[in-house]
Amino acid sequence: MSGTTDDANETPASDGTGVLARARRLVRLARADLKETDDRVAQLETAERRSVERHSLGNRISHWVQAILFFLLLWTGFAIWTGNYVLLESGIWGGYYVAFGIHMWTGILIAAITFVVFPYYYVFVDKHHQLLELADIQVGTAIAEAFVGLRKYLPYYHDARRAYDEEEGDWIAHHPMQKTFFWWIAIFIGILALTGFGMYREMTTESTWWIDALGFMAGWLALETLKQIHLLLAFITAVMVMFHIYFAVLPSNWDVLRSMVFGDVNAFIVHSGREEAGSEEPSSEGGPTPTAADGGQSRSTEEDETSDDAARGGERTDE
Ligand code: HEM
Structure with missing residues (x-):
């Protein structure tokens, strides 16, 4: 709809140097269907299914330790906040002291797990890459637009999350909220600590030197302010974890949930190699080749780059 005016704007910069042209190309790329820019998606239909380790033992243990520590923190934090020390009274120790001791040590441990142990296994050993990739932007844009009814949900997306690229040793797609969750949990647990x-x-x-060092915020903010930030972030983090659990226990995600217990998931095996049997057309050098395997969309990436407002309009407005 805005294609003609935008095209007119773009004409002088069609060599790709104009800021506007670049911005338009970026938006177009972000809105492109993942299967047009990643030929591995087309392999899903015929992909071999095989059990692949999604979460190593270290990953699983650190995840569940992190979860237990988090619930201990919530419990003891809630007890300290409300003064309700059920199950925390012990011998000569009043509930407050027990709750406070557990709260502090679980806080220290969860920081160590969140910043060192879990990322080590999750990101470096198991290669769940957590930096933003083009696929994340495309999938995120598609999901957001589908959510408000601007386009249909990607039909292959559920399978794409279970597609493992043997050459890269990586899963080809994550839910955008997963990566966000990984980062926000780390940021919030850091500020909470x-x-x-x-x-x-x-x-x-x-005090000791390490408490003085880690408690440097005391020099900047009043105790009341620190407490308010701490409480607010505790609530936000608890709600985030609730959503995390909600999505994890949805029946459609049981296989992934199971993999956080036993390690394996029944994966679609795809290949990024150019010699891949599943892609009939030879891939172009360096960039992903659109295989246009799906009826209705048969554009190439090159076309994407240079023309295509009309084509994209057709893609997204039909529903
Ligand atoms: C009963 C509670 C929980 C369940 C059932 C659960 C389930 C899961 C599952 C199945 C995954 C793997 C997702 C995938 O492979 O794609 C995962 C990942 C993760 N979990 Fe949990 N989790 C729980 C509690 C927690 C808690 C309390 C935290 C942090 C405080 C946490 C932090 C994470 C992080 C950072 C990831 C990696 C990002 C992601 O894949 O979403 N989890 N969790």
Whole structure:
């Protein structure tokens, strides 16, 4: 619809140097269907199915330790906040001291797991890449647009998340919220730990150098402010984890949930190699080749780059 005016704007910069032309190309790329820019998607229909390890033992153990620590933190934090110490009273120790001790040590441990152990296994050993990739932008854009009714959900997306590229040793797609979750959990747990240590530094009579160092926020913010930030982030993080669990236990994700227990998932094996049997057309050098395997869309990436408002309009407005 806005194709003609935009095209007119783009004409002087059709060599690709104009800022506007670049921006338009980026938007177009972001809105392109994943299967047009990643030929592995077309391989899904005929892909071999095989059990592949999705989460190594270290990954699984650190994930569940992280989960247990998180629930301990919620429980003891809630007890301290409300003054309700059910099950936390012990001998001569009042509930507060027990809750506080558990809260502090689980906080330290969860920070170590979240920043060191879990990323080591999840990202480096198991290669669940967490940096933003083009596929994330495309899938995220597609899901967001489908959510508000601007286009249909990607029919192959569920399978694409279970597609394993043997050459790359990586899964070809993640849910965009998963990567976001990974980062936000780390950021929030980091700030929770720092505000926690800030409060502790203000409360303790005998500090040590590492509490002074980790509690540096005490020098900037009042105890009340630290507490408010700590509480707010605790609520936000708890809600995020609730959604994380909700999506994990949906029946359509049981195979992935199971893989967080046993390790394996029944994967679609795809190949990024150019000699891949599944793609009938030879791939172009360096860039992904659109195989146009799906009826209705048979454009090439090159066409995508240079023309195509009309074509894209047809793709997305039919529903
Ligand atoms: C009963 C509770 C939980 C369940 C059932 C659960 C389930 C899962 C599953 C199945 C995955 C793997 C997703 C995939 O392979 O694509 C995962 C990943 C992950 N979990 Fe959990 N989890 C729980 C609690 C937690 C908690 C409490 C935290 C953090 C405080 C957490 C942090 C993460 C992170 C950072 C990832 C990696 C990002 C992702 O793939 O979503 N999980 N979880």
